[in-house]
Amino acid sequence: MEQRERDGDKDVLTPTGSGSGRALVIEPWIKNPSTRRGGGRAAGDTRTPEARLEEAMGLARAIDLDVVQGGIVMLHAVRPPTYVGKGKVDEIAGLTKSLEASVVIMDCAISPVQQRNLEKAWGAKVIDRTGLILEIFGRRARTREGALQVEHAHLTYQKGRLVRSWTHLERQRGGFGFLGGPGETQIEADRRMLEERIARIEVDLDKVKRTRKLHRDSRKRTPYPIVALVGYTNAGKSTLFNRMTTASVLSADMLFATLDPTMRAVDLPHGNRIILSDTVGFISDLPTTLVAAFRATLEEVIEADVILHVRDLSHEDTSAQSHDVEKVLSELGIAPEDRRIVEVWNKIDRLDANGRERILNLVERAPAERRPVAVSAITGEGVERLIGAVETRLAEKRQTIELSLDPSDGAGLSWLYRHAEVLSKDMDEHGKLAVTVRADPDQAARVRAKFTV
Ligand SMILES: Nc1nc2c(ncn2[C@@H]2O[C@H](COP(=O)(O)OP(=O)(O)OP(=O)(O)O)[C@@H](O)[C@H]2O)c(=O)[nH]1
Numbered sequence: 417m418e419q420r421e422r423d424g425d426k427d428v429l430t431p432t433g434s435g436s437g438r439a440l441v442i443e444p445w446i447k448n449p450s451t452r453r454g455g456g457r458a459a460g461d462t463r464t465p466e467a468r469l470e471e472a473m474g475l476a477r478a479i480d481l482d483v484v485q486g487g488i489v490m491l492h493a494v495r496p497p498t499y500v501g502k503g504k505v506d507e508i509a510g511l512t513k514s515l516e517a518s519v520v521i522m523d524c525a526i527s528p529v530q531q532r533n534l535e536k537a538w539g540a541k542v543i544d545r546t547g548l549i550l551e552i553f554g555r556r557a558r559t560r561e562g563a564l565q566v567e568h569a570h571l572t573y574q575k576g577r578l579v580r581s582w583t584h585l586e587r588q589r590g591g592f593g594f595l596g597g598p599g600e601t602q603i604e605a606d607r608r609m610l611e612e613r614i615a616r617i618e619v620d621l622d623k624v625k626r627t628r629k630l631h632r633d634s635r636k637r638t639p640y641p642i643v644a645l646v647g648y649t650n651a652g653k654s655t656l657f658n659r660m661t662t663a664s665v666l667s668a669d670m671l672f673a674t675l676d677p678t679m680r681a682v683d684l685p686h687g688n689r690i691i692l693s694d695t696v697g698f699i700s701d702l703p704t705t706l707v708a709a710f711r712a713t714l715e716e717v718i719e720a721d722v723i724l725h726v727r728d729l730s731h732e733d734t735s736a737q738s739h740d741v742e743k744v745l746s747e748l749g750i751a752p753e754d755r756r757i758v759e760v761w762n763k764i765d766r767l768d769a770n771g772r773e774r775i776l777n778l779v780e781r782a783p784a785e786r787r788p789v790a791v792s793a794i795t796g797e798g799v800e801r802l803i804g805a806v807e808t809r810l811a812e813k814r815q816t817i818e819l820s821l822d823p824s825d826g827a828g829l830s831w832l833y834r835h836a837e838v839l840s841k842d843m844d845e846h847g848k849l850a851v852t853v854r855a856d857p858d859q860a861a862r863v864r865a866k867f868t869v
């Protein structure tokens with residue numbers, strides 16, 4: 417398959433077709449929640465349409481679209497041919513023309529027929545939420561595996577839509593209105609070709625995954641625990657990752673700045689070396705095909721020893737975002753009450769005095785074993801405490817062993833220093849050296865075998 421170069425300046429997937437990059441963002445809002453199904457909104461989601469629109473505009477900017485206007489369209493129900501009603505279609509057609517927009521983002525799930533009808537009426541490319549997210553993922557993919565996964569998700573998404581509607585017109589129109597990116601070569605392809613392509617990608621992915629598994633297995637033999645950063649997009653994972661590693665990973669005020677996990681070894685103050693892993697941001701209404709496609713990337717999370725759930729506490733939708741992240745984690749088999757999760761309440765520097773006090777109070781009142789850690793990845797406040805919390809979690813998984821050594825056994829003692837964490841050593845009343853060590857289960861077994869405890 418063709419290899420995509422995505423580093424630095426070469427990372428320019430120029431919009432194809434009509435795209436000059438001026439975009440109109442529409443947030444359709446169905447007033448009656450019982451009919452709000454087509455939009456794919458989760459029940460109990462408390463986000464306001466304004467917040468939704470704000471996020472959608474951020475997503476559009478993340479692919480360098482020039483957002484010329486955004487607006488909320490209130491609907492009573494979805495109109496099958498065009499999603500929004502005739503009056504709105506005309507109104508938006510006028511806007512598209514006067515603003516010279518070449519792209520209209522519909523922040524909802526639209527069918528291919530709706531898309532085609534809208535594109536005709538508006539004389540612009542129409543992209544829905546899934547299309548937009550896939551576009552972002554496609555642009556941010558940095559590794560071969562990431563690129564393959566996005567392409568796979570993209571093709572699966574296209575195929576899913578083919579099943580419902582694949583007409584002569586669709587073929588002529590060429591594709592589904594993506595601005596280029598993975599799968600672009602498939603624009604004229606029929607379903608059979610899509611399937612063949614998907615199958616081939618699966619083979620490639622399998623190969624890449626197996627290589628990665630080998631890497632992971634070899635890393636497993638080294639006794640470094642994995643600490644994974646997860647969280648809603650823009651929560652500050654990469655900034656925190658940088659703080660904790662002093663490494664420089666692309667961190668930008670851009671949604672989905674990170675796609676593939678980045679891993680770094682970090683030495684903690686008490687001598688533990690960990691592997692810190694930054695991951696792709698989560699987002700609401702993440703298409704299921706995408707969750708499935710990213711499972712491999714998120715395997716690091718599934719196997720992590722500690723999962724840091726980074727939240728933007730300064731965001732008005734922080735609860736809804738947290739809920740979305742928990743939902744994706746559950747799909748990966750990680751329940752919200754999983755003991756490995758530590759909530760990191762980030763961006764506290766952005767809170768006013770009252771907000772700050774309220775948050776610190778909440779932290780204080782939380783039961784010790786579920787206590788979140790309030791931090792600012794920007795100022796560094798609370799990061800030490802966070803590292804302390806990670807050490808505590810890691811220590812819980814490890815076992816403490818009391819040993820009694822002959823004081824002359826210098827070799828034994830130095831072996832212990834090399835293979836375990838020596839917590840204390842004291843001469844006891846029998847003239848023996850009482851040593852307390854801590855080690856993870858595998859190492860603990862070796863310690864026991866060596867000193868026949
Ligand atoms: N004020 C403030 N801004 C922060 C803090 N942490 C991160 N930010 C800002 O939030 C934006 C997003 O930060 P990132 O670290 O890129 O977020 P992320 O979670 O990695 O985002 P994705 O990789 O896109 O999912 C950047 O502009 C950061 O400078 C913080 O503690 N305080």
Ligand SMILES: [Mg+2]
Binds near residue numbers: 695
């Ligand atoms: Mg990031």
